[in-house]
Amino acid sequence: xxxxxxxxxxxxxxxxxxxxxxxxxxxxxxxxxxxxxxxxxxxxxxxxxxxxxxxxxxxxxxxxxxxxxxxxxxxxxxxxxxxxxxxxxxxxxxxxxxxxxxxxxxxxxxxxxxxxxxxxxxxxxxxxxxxxxxxxxxxxxxxxxxxxxxxxxxxxxxxxxxxxxxxxxxxxxxxxxxxxxxxxxxxxxxxxxxxxxxxxxxxxxxxxxxxxx
Amino acid sequence: xxxxxxxxxxxxxxxxxxxxxxxxxxxxxxxxxxxxxxxxxxxxxxxxxxxxxxxxxxxxxxxxxxxxxxxxxxxxxxxxxxxxxxxxxxxxxxxxxxxxxxxxxxxxxxxxxxxxxxxxxxxxxxxxxxxxxxxxxxxxxxxxxxxxxxxxxxxxxxxxxxxxxxxxxxxxxxxxxxxxxxxxxxxxxxxxxxxxxxxxxxxxxxxxxxxxxxxxxxxxxxxxxxxxxxxxxxxxxxxxxx
Numbered sequence: 392x393x394x395x396x397x398x399x400x401x402x403x404x405x406x407x408x409x410x411x412x413x414x415x416x417x418x419x420x421x422x423x424x425x426x427x428x429x430x431x432x433x434x435x436x437x438x439x440x441x442x443x444x445x446x447x448x449x450x451x452x453x454x455x456x457x458x459x460x461x462x463x464x465x466x467x468x469x470x471x472x473x474x475x476x477x478x479x480x481x482x483x484x485x486x487x488x489x490x491x492x493x494x495x496x497x498x499x500x501x502x503x504x505x506x507x508x509x510x511x512x513x514x515x516x517x518x519x520x521x522x523x524x525x526x527x528x529x530x531x532x533x534x535x536x537x538x539x540x541x542x543x544x545x546x547x548x549x550x551x552x553x554x555x556x557x558x559x560x561x562x563x564x565x566x567x568x569x570x571x572x573x574x575x576x577x578x579x580x581x582x583x584x585x586x587x588x589x590x591x592x593x594x595x596x597x598x599x600x601x602x603x604x
Numbered sequence: 605x606x607x608x609x610x611x612x613x614x615x616x617x618x619x620x621x622x623x624x625x626x627x628x629x630x631x632x633x634x635x636x637x638x639x640x641x642x643x644x645x646x647x648x649x650x651x652x653x654x655x656x657x658x659x660x661x662x663x664x665x666x667x668x669x670x671x672x673x674x675x676x677x678x679x680x681x682x683x684x685x686x687x688x689x690x691x692x693x694x695x696x697x698x699x700x701x702x703x704x705x706x707x708x709x710x711x712x713x714x715x716x717x718x719x720x721x722x723x724x725x726x727x728x729x730x731x732x733x734x735x736x737x738x739x740x741x742x743x744x745x746x747x748x749x750x751x752x753x754x755x756x757x758x759x760x761x762x763x764x765x766x767x768x769x770x771x772x773x774x775x776x777x778x779x780x781x782x783x784x785x786x787x788x789x790x791x792x793x794x795x796x797x798x799x800x801x802x803x804x805x806x807x808x809x810x811x812x813x814x815x816x817x818x819x820x821x822x823x824x825x826x827x828x829x830x831x832x833x834x835x836x837x838x839x840x841x842x843x844x845x846x
Contacts, residue, residue: 447804448762449763451766452793452800455779455780455793459783459789460789463789463790544672544673555673575682577681578673578676578681581677585668585669586665586669
């Protein structure tokens with residue numbers, strides 16, 4: 392009973408972490424994505440560099456960089472916050488590329504029409520382009536959410552108590568208290584739970600993709 | 605903050621040991637994913653009874669569960685039912701199965717696109733089922749879907765870093781291990797970040813070259829004409845990595 396409660400807490404932690412990362416990444420990703428289209432070459436190349444860098448690095452490395460570097464810079468946060476920052480950085484770089492792709496896929500007549508109506512470029516983005524772009528990138532954002540839920544398991548490596556970690560602790564506890572190992576059963580359960588979370592997401596993403604085609 | 609360049613030079617031989625393992629696991633992982641991907645895609649395209657369903661279930665399970673859990677399951681869970689593998693083997697197996705599941709979907713896009721009439725004309729020429737697969741579906745499907753597969757292949761290289769979790773002595777493991785001994789955090793993180801970027805961007809570039817060679821229409825890289833330079837092409841090739 393106590394173990395199942397502990398596991399449930401782990402699931403909640405995992406979900407909280409993924410959703411908070413997605414929210415941060417959406418805001419940052421749309422910002423960076425729009426900046427990638429900026430006329431100023433310096434700004435656009437910095438934004439592109441950010442996306443390329445964090446899409447190129449393995450998530451584990453980003454995670455370690457955040458986890459080990461922040462204390463050196465005098466910022467002390469726990470592993471949950473470190474994981475949140477690292478995963479947000481990673482997913483925002485992915486979202487920014489999706490945003491740029493979506494913006495580029497919108498016909499230029501939309502920009503011209505908005506301009507001729509007297510909208511500023513800021514207003515054009517806000518009221519004309521982004522609402523359309525958002526619908527086009529929705530499938531990839533849902534796909535990313537599923538990816539994000541799976542990537543949160545990496546926070547185990549820096550000691551965050553997510554679902555996988557709680558499962559490991561339950562295995563250890565049972566092993567100490569009762570002898571025999573239940574690693575096999577628990578890991579099957581873990582696989583099942585992640586599948587139940589991610590499968591609907593990927594089906595949803597696939598369906599959205601088909602409906603936009 | 606003091607930055608000790610000498611330390612990076614000093615640890616370089618150790619990092620190279622890790623790099624070798626990373627490359628070893630990744631290359632085997634990519635090769636096996638290619639095999640699993642192609643055969644799975646053919647089974648799905650031809651709708652082979654039973655096999656096709658098994659492949660579909662396998663793909664769905666792997667794609668919707670985290671790689672780290674696969675690794676722990678195989679490394680800690682399977683010994684309970686008598687399957688004991690050492691860490692490196694677990695790494696190669698899990699990475700191949702992971703990459704394979706994504707590759708099935710990648711290649712299916714290609715094998716499904718091979719037109720029905722080609723297959724039928726092959727059959728009417730008296731080719732056996734196997735010959736149709738071997739001479740028509742696989743080569744054409746491979747060429748069409750190679751760009752999609754190259755993304756998966758690059759992800760396989762990146763995900764080899766997960767093997768740190770079970771103590772495979774690869775690049776990330778070596779760096780973290782060194783950090784625990786010498787506390788040279790900046791130096792080690794910078795060093796492995798640079799090595800990984802070189803590895804991954806290099807692989808992306810290589811794949812984009814192969815893509816262009818395989819491309820039927822001999823188009824230039826995305827972005828069309830007139831964006832010639834080497835750096836520009838390199839930059840374009842990065843954008844496709846996951």
